[in-house]
Amino acid sequence: MKRKILLPTDFSDNAWSAVDYAIKLFKDETCSFYLLNSIALKVSTMSNFSNSLLKVMKEKAIEELKELKSEIEAATNNPNHEFKTILSTLDLYDAITYEVKTNNIEFVVMGTKGATGAKELFFGSNTVRVIKKLKGCPLLIVPNEYHYVEPRQLAFPTDFKIKLGEGELQILKTILSLYNSQIRILHINEEEELSEAQEANYENLKTQLEGYNYSFHWMPEYSTKANEIKEFIEDLKIDMLAMVNHKKSWIERIATKPVIKKIGFHPFVPFLVIPA
The missing domain is CATH 3.40.50 (Rossmann fold)
Structure with missing residues (x-):
């Protein structure tokens, strides 16, 4: 059975660490990896943005997703792995929740924080929200600059x-x-x-x-x-x-x-x- 794994990314080094870990963790498994990028955060920080600017942002994100997919495929060359790209205008948590339900995702792997995360915080605000709210799907959080070690x-x-x-x-x-x-x-x-x-x-x-x-x-x-x-x-x-994350845990x-x-x-x- 093909595993379905969601990989949220903002194209930061931390996001790459999470992608790399997931690919190596399931190197011997048949998997579909979904590379998800949300531009909602970028849009929400801008006021009076035009439709043309939003279009440019979408096109840039789509291009970055394509480049990331190509880089991964070239680096891994694993016939058991396929990669799909998803661009969402929902905020990150809502985008993850939607894709988990829509694509029957069984596992989400993401970094501790994004490119703009404050250095003094271990978990970024987006990661904290996903930890707190995501239900029905395991979440693996990979530390920044973590080098893969088999989980023995x-x-x-x-x-x-x-x-x-x-x-x-x-x-x-x-x-x-x-x-x-x-x-x-x-x-x-x-x-x-x-x-x-x-x-x-x-x-x-x-x-x-x-x-x-x-x-x-x-x-x-x-x-x-x-x-x-x-x-x-x-x-x-x-x-x-x-x-295990349960009520009052x-x-x-x-x-x-x-x-x-x-x-x-x-x-x-x-x-x-x-x-x-």
């Missing part, structure tokens, strides 16, 4: 507060299967012991991951979650961080903050956000 070690922090089914875990199982990876499940002990519901979800997770290479890791709550996760990534040489809380730098959340490996 995955970190999966969880509070065991929701029951995870086949739908939520499918993308993780796909990556585990592709690279015979190990998934290291991290629980930071905010409580003295798990509740009955948490115990049930813990047992369910073991059942769901039967046949895969997994291990559980329990850490005391001695610092912020961001710091503990960062140390876990460093100590175990993690290649990808994955978390930690991801949802940090995604509402205007300046994520204050949270100290700067994952330096690709960050997989899984919708619940």
Whole structure:
């Protein structure tokens, strides 16, 4: 079955890092990659723009998409991969949501921030909005200037507060299967012991991951979650961080903050956000 992967791009270096990562991640899979560019942001910052100017902007974006597609095809030369270009006048989040539904996209891969992103912020405002709002489709966020490493070690922090089914875990199982990876499940002990519901979800997770290479890791709550996760990534040489984004989850809380730098959340490996 052909995978359908959406690659939003603003033609920045960070966007290129995300495109490069996605292509290499699925190098042995048959894929259709959709290169999406939104010009809505550019238009919204201009007042009294004419139809002729908008036409010029569209033509320029279309040309840049064609050039990007040609560069990728020449660089990868993978017969299992095809590339399609999409120009949208919707804002980035709405454009992504529309394409996910229209083209049955199963995976979105994008950078942490665009060409105009403030240097002091790890996530740009567009990325934060997509993290917070995108439902029903996994989102992989690739750090700026990240050089591809096969995801052999995955970190999966969880509070065991929701029951995870086949739908939520499918993308993780796909990556585990592709690279015979190990998934290291991290629980930071905010409580003295798990509740009955948490115990049930813990047992369910073991059942769901039967046949895969997994291990559980329990850490005391001695610092912020961001710091503990960062140390876990460093100590175990993690290649990808994955978390489930559900109501009242930690991801949802940090995604509402205007300046994520204050949270100290700067994952330096690709960050997989899984919708619940």
